[in-house]
Amino acid sequence: MSHWYWLILGLLLLLGAFHRRWRVLLLLGGGAALLTGLVRFAVPGLPGWAPGALFALLFAVGLALVLTRHRGKGRAAAAAVARRKVDPLVGSEGVTLEALAPGRLGRVELAGESWNARLTTSRPLPAGARVRVERVEGLTVFVSPLR
Known part of the structure; x- marks a missing residue:
C-alpha cells in the first residue's frame, strides 16, 4: 500500500474523532495512521508487512499512554459523585x-x-x-x- 492510503486513512479517522463517543480511539488511530503514512513516504522500500505492524505498534503505545495517564480518574470521579449524592x-x-x-x-x-x-x-x-x-x-x- 502506498503512503497515500495511510495518510488518507489518518485524516478520515481524525475527522471521525468529532464523534464524541469514540474520540480517543479515533484520535489515536488517526495519529498512528498519519505517522505510518509519513514513515512509508520517507522510507519507500519497507516490506509489505511493516506499515501494518508500525500502525499497530503506534496505536498500542498511544493507547497504553492514555490508559496509564487516566488510570483511576474514572473511579475517583464516580466516588465523588456518589459522595455528593449520599452526604445529604x-x-x-x-x-x-x-x-x-x-x-x-x-x-x-x-x-x-x-x-x-x-x-x-x-x-x-x-x-x-x-x-x-x-x-x-x-x-x-x-x-x-x-x-
Whole structure:
C-alpha cells in the first residue's frame, strides 16, 4: 500500500474523532495512521508487512499512554459523585420498612427510596419506627431511633 492510503486513512479517522463517543480511539488511530503514512513516504522500500505492524505498534503505545495517564480518574470521579449524592442523607429522617435488630441488616425508607440499614444502638426497632441517618457506608445507612 502506498503512503497515500495511510495518510488518507489518518485524516478520515481524525475527522471521525468529532464523534464524541469514540474520540480517543479515533484520535489515536488517526495519529498512528498519519505517522505510518509519513514513515512509508520517507522510507519507500519497507516490506509489505511493516506499515501494518508500525500502525499497530503506534496505536498500542498511544493507547497504553492514555490508559496509564487516566488510570483511576474514572473511579475517583464516580466516588465523588456518589459522595455528593449520599452526604445529604446524613442527618435526614426516615422510617423502618421492617423490624431492625442490632447487628443485622434491615431496610429503611429515606426520601422515597429504600436503603439497606443497620442500627447504631443496641435496642431493636419495630417496622414503622422513625429513624435518623448517622452515617453512610457504601449502600448501607447506619441509623438511630428518633427520640
